[in-house]
Amino acid sequence: MTTATAPPAEPQERSGLPSWAIQGLVSLSAIVLALVVGAILIIVGDDEVKKAAGYFGAAPLDTFSAAFSAVGEAYKALAVGAIGGVTPISESLTQATPLICGGLAVSLAFRTGLFNIGAQGQLIMGAILAGYVGFAWHLPPVLHLIVAIVAGLIGGALWGGVVGLLKARTGAHEVIVTIMLNYVAIYLLQWLLTTTTFQRPGRADPISPVVDANAQYPQFGDTRLHVGFLLALVAAVFVWWLLNKSTVGFELRAVGANADASKTAGMSVGRAYVIAMVVAGALAGLAGTQQVLGTDLPLTDGVAASVGFDAITVALLGRGTPLGTVLAGLLFGALNAGGLQMQLITQTPLTLTTVLQATIVLFVAAPALVRSVFRFLPKDRGSGTILAKGWNG
Amino acid sequence: MHLELSGLTKSFGSLVANDHIDLVIEPGEIHCLLGENGAGKSTLMNMLYGLLQPDSGEIVIDGETVKITSPNDAIKHGIGMVHQHFMLVPVFTVAENIMLGRENTHPGGVLDRKKANKIVTELSERYGFEVDPEALVEDIPVGVQQRVEIIKALTNDASVLILDEPTAVLTPAEIDELIAVMRQLKENGTSIVFITHKLKEVKAIADKITVIRRGKVVGQAEPSATEEQLAELMVGRAVDLVVDKEPAQPKDAVLRVTGLTVIVERGFTAVDNIDLEVRAGEILAVAGVQGNGQTELAEALLGLTPIAAGSITLDGNELTGKSTRQRLDAGIGYVPEDRGQDGFVGSFTVAENLVLDLFRKAPFGNGLALNTDAIDQNAHTRVEEYDIRTQGVDQPVSSLSGGNQQKVVLARELSRSLKLLVASQPTRGVDVGSIEFVHSRIVQERDQGTAVLIVSTELDEIAALADRVAVMYRGKVVGVVPADTPRDELGLMMAGASKSEAHDVAIENPTTLGTI
Numbered sequence: 001m002t003t004a005t006a007p008p009a010e011p012q013e014r015s016g017l018p019s020w021a022i023q024g025l026v027s028l029s030a031i032v033l034a035l036v037v038g039a040i041l042i043i044v045g046d047d048e049v050k051k052a053a054g055y056f057g058a059a060p061l062d063t064f065s066a067a068f069s070a071v072g073e074a075y076k077a078l079a080v081g082a083i084g085g086v087t088p089i090s091e092s093l094t095q096a097t098p099l100i101c102g103g104l105a106v107s108l109a110f111r112t113g114l115f116n117i118g119a120q121g122q123l124i125m126g127a128i129l130a131g132y133v134g135f136a137w138h139l140p141p142v143l144h145l146i147v148a149i150v151a152g153l154i155g156g157a158l159w160g161g162v163v164g165l166l167k168a169r170t171g172a173h174e175v176i177v178t179i180m181l182n183y184v185a186i187y188l189l190q191w192l193l194t195t196t197t198f199q200r201p202g203r204a205d206p207i208s209p210v211v212d213a214n215a216q217y218p219q220f221g222d223t224r225l226h227v228g229f230l231l232a233l234v235a236a237v238f239v240w241w242l243l244n245k246s247t248v249g250f251e252l253r254a255v256g257a258n259a260d261a262s263k264t265a266g267m268s269v270g271r272a273y274v275i276a277m278v279v280a281g282a283l284a285g286l287a288g289t290q291q292v293l294g295t296d297l298p299l300t301d302g303v304a305a306s307v308g309f310d311a312i313t314v315a316l317l318g319r320g321t322p323l324g325t326v327l328a329g330l331l332f333g334a335l336n337a338g339g340l341q342m343q344l345i346t347q348t349p350l351t352l353t354t355v356l357q358a359t360i361v362l363f364v365a366a367p368a369l370v371r372s373v374f375r376f377l378p379k380d381r382g383s384g385t386i387l388a389k390g391w392n393g
Numbered sequence: 394m395h396l397e398l399s400g401l402t403k404s405f406g407s408l409v410a411n412d413h414i415d416l417v418i419e420p421g422e423i424h425c426l427l428g429e430n431g432a433g434k435s436t437l438m439n440m441l442y443g444l445l446q447p448d449s450g451e452i453v454i455d456g457e458t459v460k461i462t463s464p465n466d467a468i469k470h471g472i473g474m475v476h477q478h479f480m481l482v483p484v485f486t487v488a489e490n491i492m493l494g495r496e497n498t499h500p501g502g503v504l505d506r507k508k509a510n511k512i513v514t515e516l517s518e519r520y521g522f523e524v525d526p527e528a529l530v531e532d533i534p535v536g537v538q539q540r541v542e543i544i545k546a547l548t549n550d551a552s553v554l555i556l557d558e559p560t561a562v563l564t565p566a567e568i569d570e571l572i573a574v575m576r577q578l579k580e581n582g583t584s585i586v587f588i589t590h591k592l593k594e595v596k597a598i599a600d601k602i603t604v605i606r607r608g609k610v611v612g613q614a615e616p617s618a619t620e621e622q623l624a625e626l627m628v629g630r631a632v633d634l635v636v637d638k639e640p641a642q643p644k645d646a647v648l649r650v651t652g653l654t655v656i657v658e659r660g661f662t663a664v665d666n667i668d669l670e671v672r673a674g675e676i677l678a679v680a681g682v683q684g685n686g687q688t689e690l691a692e693a694l695l696g697l698t699p700i701a702a703g704s705i706t707l708d709g710n711e712l713t714g715k716s717t718r719q720r721l722d723a724g725i726g727y728v729p730e731d732r733g734q735d736g737f738v739g740s741f742t743v744a745e746n747l748v749l750d751l752f753r754k755a756p757f758g759n760g761l762a763l764n765t766d767a768i769d770q771n772a773h774t775r776v777e778e779y780d781i782r783t784q785g786v787d788q789p790v791s792s793l794s795g796g797n798q799q800k801v802v803l804a805r806e807l808s809r810s811l812k813l814l815v816a817s818q819p820t821r822g823v824d825v826g827s828i829e830f831v832h833s834r835i836v837q838e839r840d841q842g843t844a845v846l847i848v849s850t851e852l853d854e855i856a857a858l859a860d861r862v863a864v865m866y867r868g869k870v871v872g873v874v875p876a877d878t879p880r881d882e883l884g885l886m887m888a889g890a891s892k893s894e895a896h897d898v899a900i901e902n903p904t905t906l907g908t909i
Binding site: 245246247250251253254257258260261262263264265266267268 | 695697716717718720721722727729734735736737738739740741745749750752753758760761762763765
């Protein structure tokens with residue numbers, strides 16, 4: 001029902017802090033809360049604690065000290081594995097690299113009002129093309145790498161572009177389309193790895209030949225960290241420029257924030273959707289090249305791991321901004337790298353880090369919940385909206 | 394019931410929305426609460442209805458201090474409210490809507506529809522409402538839907554009824570019926586708090602008038618006060634209700650619409666074979682009650698709604714088939730009806746919104762990058778020129794008041810050189826002080842030789858701006874008449890009467906508002 005006057009917006013309390021500072025505080029608090037939740041899980045699952053709890057009545061302090069040492073050791077191993085020296089740090093950055101690019105792919109689409117669940121499929125398509133160029137073609141140094149990267153970008157861009165085109169032309173919901181295209185990409189990869197074109201000669205398992213040395217990202221020293229990480233940072237700067245300084249980005253943000261007003265101002269909403277999804281797909285494709293040309297080297301059916309899905313949580317934690325996405329990617333990379341170390345040393349399962357990551361995002365998505373624990377946190381008008389908006393972007 | 398609000402105060406952060414408000418409502422009186430948008434009328438009524446809690450002050454009913462913490466409390470104390478946005482379920486019948494939330498049931502949980510129907514019939518007979526209890530709400534006119542809301546409040550034994558901007562969606566004839574209903578209620582001892590910013594209605598119906606400005610009661614007025622006096626109280630300074638405007642000097646036709654038909658969802662013909670012409674240097678106002686095809690007409694002109702048939706030409710060039718962007722580039726400026734939805738991007742800054750349809754062109758963009766300096770520079774100029782009240786050009790537009798938001802839209806559209814300006818409801822939700830400004834800018838644009846097409850449901854606005862008036866009813870133009878056509882005649886045409894019928898009937902049956 002249309003009525004004559006818009007209801008006046010309810011005035012809200014505002015604090016003196018700028019929006020980004022409040023969001024940063026909320027994110028930090030969410031991390032602290034997630035660590036508390038993780039600590040509880042560690043205590044519950046720890047054998048020493050269980051033993052001590054068996055004679056809790058006789059010596060209650062034993063239970064507490066066992067709990068403290070279990071949590072302390074696990075988190076210490078996590079921290080050491082993430083940032084305790086050159087190798088751990090390089091490992092964290094390596095893990096962060098595809099998460100940043102994938103996160104950017106989700107963030108950029110998010111800012112255009114699209115929920116891109118398809119980073120996984122776009123990443124796989126990028127990895128397929130980049131991997132194929134990498135092992136099947138034989139080109140001079142530098143050139144080979146560049147061609148392979150471009151092939152990866154194209155693979156992702158096509159896979160994303162299809163989504164944008166379907167949305168613009170037919171109104172098909174991008175969430176449904178991306179989920180379905182993820183399946184198509186996953187099974188396409190599995191099938192390709194059984195064909196003679198892709199499967200390594202003499203192997204029965206789904207694995208391709210190793211990518212040519214010329215097509216590999218150069219590595220830093222004897223770590224696994226490769227030049228792809230720098231490309232991820234360049235990509236973040238590019239996305240920042242695109243969104244904030246370019247005319248195209250102005251259009252993308254306008255469409256994302258209010259498609260009706262954008263249409264009325266003469267913008268083409270469909271065009272914005274296609275552009276956003278092509279660029280987002282290319283970014284996810286870049287993540288695919290980082291996997292296949294940087295860390296994995298042969299193409300396998302596990303090339304994407306769960307990077308494309310973790311990228312969604314990275315983008316959510318990064319609140320759809322390029323800087324936020326980079327920081328969130330680094331955090332998740334560190335948790336992944338540290339988690340491996342933690343599992344090795346304290347037998348705390350690696351899945352705990354997944355729980356941590358999920359809990360962080362959960363708390364970030366519910367700022368009111370975090371605020372109910374940390375009462376000092378001021379209200380922010382913008383906070384949480386990008387997460388709460390969810391499916392309808 | 395004797396209702397007294399004393400010293401009610403409510404703040405939101407640093408903003409004091411209501412500052413020690415005192416208000417006495419006597420039994421059986423129609424008490425008008427007059428104030429601009431954002432003056433604090435709704436906050437006050439929301440506290441009375443239990444939707445907000447006052448920071449201090451008290452509500453006294455029949456000498457007893459009460460605490461109202463929820464709408465349920467309010468209803469128990471005999472306070473009913475008819476919201477501006479109706480709270481009805483469209484696919485339910487009138488009776489079903491009335492019993493919603495307090496269903497009478499037969500044993501075994503089966504709904505007792507008969508009883509609900511009986512309640513509706515009794516009440517509508519007592520007050521002369523003429524409401525069919527078995528009609529689906531979505532099938533009945535807006536004016537009748539409003540009566541359903543009133544019945545809903547009355548079945549709760551409301552002795553104080555709050556009506557929040559009740560006339561916004563009604564035709565002049567329906568407003569007359571509403572006024573009759575209000576008088577009937579008053580005779581039965583119900584007190585009415587009538588919230589509005591329309592001065593004519595206040596004068597027609599109120600027993601007592603309280604004017605609120607910036608959260609404070611600034612005065613009481615008698616219904617005998619002139620409109621100018623009321624407006625001055627409301628705004629805080631003398632307001633010129635009449636727009637200074639020379640007679641139009643129309644030149645050649647700029648916009649020609651022939652045989653335009655727009656069919657919207659579900660095959661409904663919203664615009665039905667319309668012919669119109671707007672000449673350079675004149676203002677053509679399209680009058681009509683909300684929902685008679687004006688919105689679709691404006692959208693069709695801009696290419697925002699596909700057309701089924703007909704032709705639209707601008708300076709002789711065919712526009713049909715062209716994109717919105719091409720039409721804007723051809724020299725059409727557009728102030729959309731629903732600002733928040735179509736006029737601006739709320740989360741964007743004032744500066745960004747001021748270039749929402751200009752950002753591609755120099756100096757704001759070079760095809761690749763934005764020139765943020767030029768965009769800021771432009772914003773500072775426009776903010777000054779249009780007196781846009783904002784804490785800065787980098788503030789989101791959503792933080793501005795309705796009037797200032799409208800100034801942003803208008804400033805943007807008028808900063809291009811235009812052949813045709815299409816403005817839908819240019820002053821809807823805009824405070825009285827800014828209405829003056831918006832109107833004078835539109836007249837100024839006309840005097841520069843732009844053809845102007847205004848869509849408005851407000852007869853005041855049409856009287857103030859129009860050089861000619863086209864009245865729309867059910868998608869058709871029922872007549873194009875001169876601007877000085879009497880209100881009653883326009884009102885009848887808005888209800889579908891032809892020009893000559895309207896003339897005859899208006900002389901025989903003058904309406905309340907038409908004769909003021």
